[in-house]
Amino acid sequence: MTTDALLSARKVRKAYGSFVALNNIDFDLPRGERHALIGPNGAGKSTLVACIAGQLPGVEGSIMFKGREVARLMPAELAQRGIGRTFQISRAFLQMSVLENLISANVIASGRWFSLSKSLLCEASDKAGEMLSTVGLTDRAQSTVADLSLGDRKRLEFGMALARDPDLLLLDEPTAGMSIKERHHLMELVAQRVDETGKTLLFVEHDIDVVLKIAQRVTVMVRGGILATGAPAEIAANEQVQAVYLGGHH
Amino acid sequence: MSLSLRMSPGRWAALAAAVVAVELANRIGGPGMSLVLAEMLILALFASSLNLLMSYGHMVSFGHSAFFGLGAYGFTLMVTKAGLPVEAALVFGPITAALGGLVFGALCVRLTEIYCAMLTLACAQITFTVLFQWYDFTGGDTGITGFMPARFGMTEANFATLTLVVLGICLAAMARIVGSPLGLSIRSVGQDRWRAEALGLAPRRVQLAVFVIAAFFAGIAGTLFAVSQGAAFPDYAGLGFTLDALIMVVIGGLLSFWSGVIGAVIFSQLRHWGPLVTDHWGLALGIILMIIVIALPHGLASVAGKLSRLLGWEGRK
Amino acid sequence: MITRILTGVSVLALTAGAALAADAIKVGYVTGLTGACAPISEDGLNGSKLAVEMLNASGGVLGQPLELVIRDSQTKPEEGGKQARELAAAEGISLLTGVCSSSVLLAVTEVAKEFKIPHLAIIGSTQKANIEAYNPYFIQTQANATMEALAAAEYVAKKSEWTKIAPMGFDYEWGHTSVDAFVGRLKELRPEMEIADPIFMKVGEQNMGPYVTAALSTNPDAVYAAVFGGGLVSLIKQGQSFGLFAKSNLVTLLTVDTLQSMGNAMPKERVFGVARAPFFALEQTPELAAFIEAYQAVYNEYPTDWAINGYDSMMWYAAAATAAGTTESDAVIAAFQTGSFDGLKAKGLTVRAFDGQMNAPAYVGEVNFDPSFPFPTMKNVEKFAGEALMFSEETIQAMRDAAK
């Protein structure tokens, strides 16, 4: 296994009863890389992300993160170790305002969830304020999540994921439901942020243009396995990929 | 009305008006009225503690009365068994309840939704059974009486005022918690535990914290109730009190800080005056509840909310 | 049922209506109109109402009419305590009575003490109220539960052919104290008697099968059951199919209400029962006849033990107040503790100041189907005088000290 890998998975397998969602996945992710996961629906992209984030029980195989075995850890522990994620079906605190969501994220990030101190709240809200502008939701600060457009929810979730300033950012279809313009805008924002902070990005994306533009390397998944990994150009050129991927996807 | 408690000047005014109204009724309504009010205020505290669990922690409890009962007995037994002076024993009510919350909570938060609720029911029934059967220690079904003059011998009116003050302090404390980072963590886990977990929060710890806090305040209510009666009975931990509190919180309208209080005021007044009006109180209560639930699926707080918005008391939430 | 209540109320209204003009003596009547006590509470209330009508019809007490201020305790101690407290604090009542169930009785006793108001027990009968929780304002106008258990023991002891007894009871204070008292007295009277370990079942238990089976496993000559109401009904019905009445006998609490509920489902023999005031076995005085007639006229059913208790206690309160010449609490209590009282239950009864216990008798008899009644009654009913059943003052003092 490559020592400079931030994340490296070996023989990762996840089955739901007889259905094998992930089949002996070997996967390496070097530090500072922007990596895209692509593949037709049901290829296991989201499952892989969920495994890495520790959401799924009964995962076989090994997942090393920062040189430590993390395959059996709970999501909270992984988050504390530097994995931040967004969900394909965006998850946020629905009965809170956008601002409150970000404040909560920062409170949790502070590790002092049990605190009663107002000052912590102030710090958290300052940070939240900055994030609002980072993800461009300043004008929606007071509206509740329920009222947000799909795109705005994705932005919010991205902002929340940044709260811990994670070393590995997992974005599951971060641009689903956005207009093309929005997609590029958000992902450029993400890329920029990741590069500035020298973090690593793994994202699931269907929009090939976005992938080609943002990703430094791409992994193609099919039926729970990895079909190919390589630079965007190679992947784009790969007939196998074109066959399966274009065949399988819309 | 909303979970994040913003007190606009209008709200303060309304609150002040309510307090004054209660105290006035207490002073001019005669001792009978004072007793009714005292009970109402105690139930308001009890219901609010459940509301903390339900509206903020998004956990349903079918066994909240366990903590009411533990509060009452924790206090009473300290007087009768440990021989503490009544005033000193008071603190042990809430403490016992909080410990109960710690134990039961540790078990219950391992489960989700209905199963969690059912386990709370089991815990409460076990508590009730122990209080009911452990004759030598708890006095069994005949409970514990004669260990103190009811209300410390205060006049009915003064005791009602005391409960009003205690309720005020407890609500202030709850408001402080709700508005703190802890409050946000609680709401986060309640509203989306997976999101909270992905942000690095261990949901069960937070849920356990809510359990203990809710149990603590329920314990204060239970202790007050034992004081008001000068007695403790296993019924305090029975299904009846749980259902009452549930009804109060729900008709009070979930997802509002004031649900418990509003629900308690309406429900306890209904229940007090109803039987004096009709022989078929059960029938009447049932129908009233149905109407409320069907007509106001979001509870009475929603009405209060609309009202206050009409009166321009609160801005957009 | 409905009509019964209505007629009851209307008659009360008619007679009381006129009298209420004068300022009435208010009687705080807290009873379990709903909840576990509902069946018997209603009977007690009916008896008391009748007494009040008669008293008011004949000019009331001390020239003032009596007025029952009725509240439902829902058979919950906290509710009963609250209701009693409100009556005492706000309604200016001169008497508390009507209470059913041990826990409510104790809750109300506390209120009576707090407000220094006489408290006449007519249904609830835990010995705790006479012993640990006693206060001078408490008066038990019937044989308390322990005395009943002792009466049962006395009765069983006389059955020389019985050598093995299996006691059982509801798993709460009443069940335990009754069983303990019964076993204790029986051991004194018949040291050689084999007494099995008592069996206790959950209050409100529906399926008595397992308990009957366990009790019969010791082949007892008789089963003593401190069980009442629905539980007793289940016990008797299910007992039959387990051969309880073929192999053994049952000694339990048989008040008229139970006899009425059981009706023909009652076994023809081998059932023995303790009662507090079985109208058919009482001394058949003209007063009793008149009462039964009046009672049937209003409620068109026979008066149960509780109805008679309710009637007696109101009459006795009237007598005590008249003797005292006032409704002032301490004077009334004094009158109770010094006077002698004639009632339907028995005559010449007195109250012991030490624990407020009236030396009321307990009746024990054997089930009987008398064609002149629409429900089973009892035959060979023995009357056990209260004195013989009351603990001595020393014993009580000892128990009080122990409870401290």
Next chain:
Amino acid sequence: MIWVQLVNGLMEGMMLFLIASGLTLIFGVSRIVNFAHGSLYMLGAFLTYALVPLIGPGSVAGFFASVLLAGLLTAAIGTAFEMLALRRIYGSDPLMQLIITVALVFIIRDVVRWIWGANSVMVPAPDALMGAFIINDTYYPVFPFVIFGAGLVVVLAMIGIIRFTRAGIILRAGTDDRGMAALLGVNERLIFTGVFASGSFLAGIAGGMAAPYGDVNYLLDTTVIVTAFIVCVIGGLGNLYGALAGAMLVGVTKAMGVLFFPRLSMVLIFLIMAVVLIARSLGRQGGPAR
């Protein structure tokens, strides 16, 4: 004696199953925690009490006919409640549904007391059912076996429902997928009404069957409901076979408990429930896959 006790236990178990089956069926399909289930049970008992004298008293057939009719009437009342009240709030918070069933508890209890009074009533049962087989001087009561038979019939009917009806499909479709019915493209409301009706029917006949054996009074509702919940939870809410197993476990444990540790009898079943739930919690539950 152990054997008689076993019979007692199994009989109580089957009785509990009769009660719990309807509750768990309703929950499994409509996700409603029906606090009024005990009240419907009580209603069934009182209706049987009212019907037996009208329909052949003393005859076995007459008794069963009465029970069946009582069950149908209870079902009718349950259905009316579902259509007039419950249905209006399917959308809103589940707690609202809970409270509205609690409201029904208050109503039924008051009405029953209004009509039949507070005293226990005797449901006359044909002597044929109330007797006992006597095998070398040990009495084996007939009635438990009757209950058992009735229970078996219900079990078979249940299997039928689960196998062959859409409600069954939803049941099997797994407990946590509320959208399932919609996906199946069936009229959810119709199914909910049907399920509530059958649940009420089961409660009704359970009450009717038990009526002659025990005492019938207007407080039966609460006595029954808590135990019913426990049974359902032990068996897994919405799981009918589980309910059967849970009922038997509780019934037998109670009966044996009387012999071996009587003092615990009251807490015992709650302990079982708690243990089962805690055991259930030991497995780590997974998060959302996507």
